[in-house]
Amino acid sequence: MITLEMPAAVYDQASLPDLLPLYYRRLFPFSQYYRWLNYGGVTKNYFQNREFSFTLKDDIYVRYQSFSTQSELEKEMQKMNPYKIDIGAVYSHRPNQHNTVKSGCFQALEKELVFDIDMTDYDDVRSCCSAADICPKCWPLMTIAIRILDRALREDFGFRHCLWVYSGRRGIHCWVCDEAARKLSVAARSAVAEYLSLVKGGEETVRKVVLTDPIHPFIRESLAVVEHYFTQYALLGQDILGSKEATDKVLGLVPEDVKKELLIEFKTEKNPERRWGRLTTMAQNKRTTVKKGHYFEKEIMLQYCYPRLDVNVSKGVNHLLKSPFSVHPKTGRISVPIDLRELDRFNPFEVPTISLICEELDLPKMAGEEEDQEDPKENDKEAGERRKIRDYKRTSLAKYVKLFDQFLEEMARSRKGELIKKSDLQKDF
Amino acid sequence: MQFGNRRKKLIVNAQTEQLYGHCLQFYSQSPTENISLSEFETFAVERLKLLKTVENLGVSYVKTSEQYTKKLDTEFSSLNFPFRSEKSSSGPSEYEKRRKDHISHFILRLAYCQTEDLRRWFIQQEIDLFRYRFNCLNSKSKREFLHLNNLRYDTVSVMEKTNLAEKLINSSFAVSGITVEDQDFYKVPFQDALDLVRTRKVYLKEGFVYVPHMEIVTIVLNDFRTRLSKALALTARSLPAVQSDERLQPLLNHLSHAYVGQDYSIQKSIGKISLDQIETLSAKSYPLCMRQLHRALRESHHLRHGGRMQYGLFLKGVGLTLDQALQFWRSEFVKGKVDADKFDKAYAYSIRHMFGKEGKRTDYTPYSCMKVILSNPPSQGDHHGCPFRHTDPELLKQKLQSYKVSPGGMSLMLSLVVFYFSYQTKCFCSVQIEDSGFSLNHPNQYFLESQKLLGGPGAVAGGKGDVKREDIATPKPSNVARKNTLVSSLRNRHQVTGPQLAASLTCTLKTPVSTSTVLPLSNVF
Numbered sequence: 031m032i033t034l035e036m037p038a039a040v041y042d043q044a045s046l047p048d049l050l051p052l053y054y055r056r057l058f059p060f061s062q063y064y065r066w067l068n069y070g071g072v073t074k075n076y077f078q079n080r081e082f083s084f085t086l087k088d089d090i091y092v093r094y095q096s097f098s099t100q101s102e103l104e105k106e107m108q109k110m111n112p113y114k115i116d117i118g119a120v121y122s123h124r125p126n127q128h129n130t131v132k133s134g135c136f137q138a139l140e141k142e143l144v145f146d147i148d149m150t151d152y153d154d155v156r157s158c159c160s161a162a163d164i165c166p167k168c169w170p171l172m173t174i175a176i177r178i179l180d181r182a183l184r185e186d187f188g189f190r191h192c193l194w195v196y197s198g199r200r201g202i203h204c205w206v207c208d209e210a211a212r213k214l215s216v217a218a219r220s221a222v223a224e225y226l227s228l229v230k231g232g233e234e235t236v237r238k239v240v241l242t243d244p245i246h247p248f249i250r251e252s253l254a255v256v257e258h259y260f261t262q263y264a265l266l267g268q269d270i271l272g273s274k275e276a277t278d279k280v281l282g283l284v285p286e287d288v289k290k291e292l293l294i295e296f297k298t299e300k301n302p303e304r305r306w307g308r309l310t311t312m313a314q315n316k317r318t319t320v321k322k323g324h325y326f327e328k329e330i331m332l333q334y335c336y337p338r339l340d341v342n343v344s345k346g347v348n349h350l351l352k353s354p355f356s357v358h359p360k361t362g363r364i365s366v367p368i369d370l371r372e373l374d375r376f377n378p379f380e381v382p383t384i385s386l387i388c389e390e391l392d393l394p395k396m397a398g399e400e401e402d403q404e405d406p407k408e409n410d411k412e413a414g415e416r417r418k419i420r421d422y423k424r425t426s427l428a429k430y431v432k433l434f435d436q437f438l439e440e441m442a443r444s445r446k447g448e449l450i451k452k453s454d455l456q457k458d459f
Numbered sequence: 460m461q462f463g464n465r466r467k468k469l470i471v472n473a474q475t476e477q478l479y480g481h482c483l484q485f486y487s488q489s490p491t492e493n494i495s496l497s498e499f500e501t502f503a504v505e506r507l508k509l510l511k512t513v514e515n516l517g518v519s520y521v522k523t524s525e526q527y528t529k530k531l532d533t534e535f536s537s538l539n540f541p542f543r544s545e546k547s548s549s550g551p552s553e554y555e556k557r558r559k560d561h562i563s564h565f566i567l568r569l570a571y572c573q574t575e576d577l578r579r580w581f582i583q584q585e586i587d588l589f590r591y592r593f594n595c596l597n598s599k600s601k602r603e604f605l606h607l608n609n610l611r612y613d614t615v616s617v618m619e620k621t622n623l624a625e626k627l628i629n630s631s632f633a634v635s636g637i638t639v640e641d642q643d644f645y646k647v648p649f650q651d652a653l654d655l656v657r658t659r660k661v662y663l664k665e666g667f668v669y670v671p672h673m674e675i676v677t678i679v680l681n682d683f684r685t686r687l688s689k690a691l692a693l694t695a696r697s698l699p700a701v702q703s704d705e706r707l708q709p710l711l712n713h714l715s716h717a718y719v720g721q722d723y724s725i726q727k728s729i730g731k732i733s734l735d736q737i738e739t740l741s742a743k744s745y746p747l748c749m750r751q752l753h754r755a756l757r758e759s760h761h762l763r764h765g766g767r768m769q770y771g772l773f774l775k776g777v778g779l780t781l782d783q784a785l786q787f788w789r790s791e792f793v794k795g796k797v798d799a800d801k802f803d804k805a806y807a808y809s810i811r812h813m814f815g816k817e818g819k820r821t822d823y824t825p826y827s828c829m830k831v832i833l834s835n836p837p838s839q840g841d842h843h844g845c846p847f848r849h850t851d852p853e854l855l856k857q858k859l860q861s862y863k864v865s866p867g868g869m870s871l872m873l874s875l876v877v878f879y880f881s882y883q884t885k886c887f888c889s890v891q892i893e894d895s896g897f898s899l900n901h902p903n904q905y906f907l908e909s910q911k912l913l914g915g916p917g918a919v920a921g922g923k924g925d926v927k928r929e930d931i932a933t934p935k936p937s938n939v940a941r942k943n944t945l946v947s948s949l950r951n952r953h954q955v956t957g958p959q960l961a962a963s964l965t966c967t968l969k970t971p972v973s974t975s976t977v978l979p980l981s982n983v984f
Contacts, residue, residue: 220657
């Protein structure tokens with residue numbers, strides 16, 4: 031038996047120039063990637079007219095990259111070894127020929143509807159970290175964001191193909207890939223993003239969530255999610271009713287009379303959960319006595335937990351967003367899809383880094399692993415492909431590629447279903 | 460489709476049924492029949508009058524208020540546009556009205572598609588008009604309209620409505636339990652109801668927005684706006700071909716500049732101006748053209764016919780009575796070469812004529828700016844016309860500089876700048892100072908506005924509040940507040956001084972020519 035020792039794969043940004051070539055030659059899931067962006071080949075030139083942008087070594091940024099085939103994409107990426115890859119829109123012409131197009135004719139036509147949630151935007155309500163840092167204490171904010179937004183995108187908007195991706199450092203992205211989503215106008219994207227926004231206001235605004243009667247079903251659903259996580263995340267994890275400083279911040283969001291009373295009560299009551307109980311009760315009392323809706327306990331929960339999205343990212347059809355399976359240069363982590371079935375167990379610190387998976391490549395084969403079956407008909411190229419396909423499977427990247435595969439399979443099934451529906455309507459057989 | 464003599468029996472076939480089967484339409488199909496040029500012009504001008512009314516009322520009243528509706532109702536019937544569907548929708552007169560509605564809309568598209576400003580104005584008024592007409596329909600007619608226009612708004616089944624009742628009520632302040640029970644709800648794709656989605660004012664499920672019948676107009680309006688916007692862009696592209704028809708070009712130009720508003724002939728302030736105020740008023744509140752005429756009159760104690768008409772009618776609009784006018788002109792003329800007798804014989808008659816006391820007794824209305832500019836250009840020895848159109852720029856510059864402007868008149872100078880700047884862009888009707896909803900296209904309007912700003916005697920004093928607003932179409936805030944917004948908005952919008960502007964003016968306008976022959980609309984649209 032071979033005892034396997036996993037060397038500690040510590041990531042160092044300086045080693046990227048060595049790791050990237052390996053990553054792009056043997057690990058990056060090109061065939062799945064192409065399958066995704068080709069969308070079944072239903073629309074002509076959909077892949078060919080897609081813009082990519084690369085950030086190369088020394089921060090050189092190149093836009094309007096486009097490719098005719100999967101093979102061309104592979105070759106270029108293996109040649110350039112980009113530090114970062116962004117995906118843009120599908121244009122009216124090939125982006126790499128945009129200079130030859132008559133001015134005004136080169137237009138962004140379609141793109142996935144995207145969302146970007148950044149932990150930095152929560153700095154005013156998380157006490158454990160700030161800026162680009164994240165930790166297990168504040169990560170639940172992302173979990174809550176995914177649950178709330180995914181539900182809304184599916185149940186309210188009817189979108190069925192949402193790919194949630196860990197950005198690699200401090201946040202998450204969502205790619206809504208439905209055909210209807212890709213065709214949305216700027217105004218429509220903006221409307222969707224506004225519908226999903228509840229936390230408004232910057233540095234100067236203290237009370238960032240305002241609820242009035244009637245409480246829209248969307249808000250109710252979102253509150254249900256927040257309530258599920260609130261005790262563990264906010265009261266215990268973030269301790270928002272623990273220290274005086276934190277408690278004062280919370281009390282800044284309740285009406286004066288309630289605040290006065292709670293301050294008195296909090297002199298003796300120190301337990302955060304019971305403190306919260308008192309606050310909630312007072313809100314409920316107010317609602318039964320005063321005619322106007324007082325929802326301050328709900329407002330507090332939302333202000334501390336509700337997803338904060340950047341509308342500008344979602345609005346633009348031509349906006350470029352970091353690609354799934356791209357490497358994050360600062361952390362080395364791969365931008366991997368998140369499994370919503372295991373959402374509560376997702377740990378960003380367990381996401382493989384490029385150094386880890388490159389090391390895993392070098393590991394000797396385990397006993398019991400599939401023997402290399404030589405097929406006499408197979409040529410070198412195909413053998414190479416097969417080996418490559420198996421390569422990522424030997425690394426921690428495997429399960430994420432599998433997840434991506436399942437996502438793509440769902441979309442393919444959907445497309446087929448649509449075609450059948452359409453041909454039924456037209457009575458084509 | 461050919462319609463020769465109106466008295467022939469109407470051929471109502473499938474096509475007309477589709478086009479004119481409902482009193483309201485989306486104007487998606489262009490007209491193809493032949494009409495006479497005069498009908499072409501009449502239709503267009505009348506629709507323009509209607510849209511101007513819509514604009515003016517929209518500034519003065521809340522668009523869904525009773526007063527608004529009543530006043531618009533009146534204008535509708537007087538201009539013979541298709542009215543509420545309760546009236547009998549059969550017979551030539553209703554049919555003729557719908558035909559007029561249809562054709563006139565398309566003609567105005569031609570006139571208003573060319574610039575961003577014109578398009579915006581046109582779309583805004585057409586939308587307001589549509590909203591008003593849609594709201595006038597009864598429930599059944601509304602449904603018919605949606606059905607006729609293939610608006611894919613499915614009705615929510617009673618069962619689904621009941622299941623979703625609580626959610627529907629909680630989605631909108633305006634929806635109660637009774638609403639859910641009584642009204643139909645429609646499922647609209649969310650992309651067609653973005654305003655409702657953006658503000659979360661409606662229930663959204665699986666990509667569909669659940670809209671109560673009473674709100675369906677918002678959705679329909681969005682649809683209408685999108686269609687019209689696209690159509691105007693298309694029209695603009697095909698316009699050069701249309702404009703090459705010589706009969707149409709002057710007509711269309713005339714239309715987008717036509718003044719069809721307040722004619723200032725009925726003045727509440729009649730008799731409130733005394734003759735000795737005229738001198739001060741001329742310095743403070745006269746637009747440049749009238750100031751010029753007044754000065755010329757004072758200096759040479761004479762004005763030729765064109766000048767007498769333009770200035771004389773202006774004075775009538777300002778509020779002079781016939782006797783005052785006679786006194787005014789006589790006193791000035793006798794200082795010159797004309798003695799009192801000659802005046803009475805030669806000139807008094809024409810003044811009385813102006814006031815409708817002679818000849819066919821037409822009560823002539825003061826000239827609008829367009830009229831001043833387009834008709835009767837001044838020649839040697841004349842002082843009438845529009846200085847910005849008819850004066851050499853250098854000379855104009857000197858004039859502007861020489862007219863000393865008092866502190867109170869500063870705002871007027873600025874408004875002059877605005878007024879003439881808009882003339883530069885040839886967009887008379889759409890001169891808007893957005894903050895205050897102010898629109899300038901008539902010398903008497905200029906006078907009244909300036910008097911208001913200065914709180915002078917020429918302002919329409921007291922009177923019934925409503926009536927006053929209706930005449931002037933100015934916004935509701937008090938004089939002081941309005942003065943501030945007017946002046947500050949003028950300052951903000953136009954930093955060009957009169958002289959600077961004068962220096963850069965070039966204007967060419969063709970005089971309209973019309974013939975009366977038949978026009979095949981299929982060639983036009």
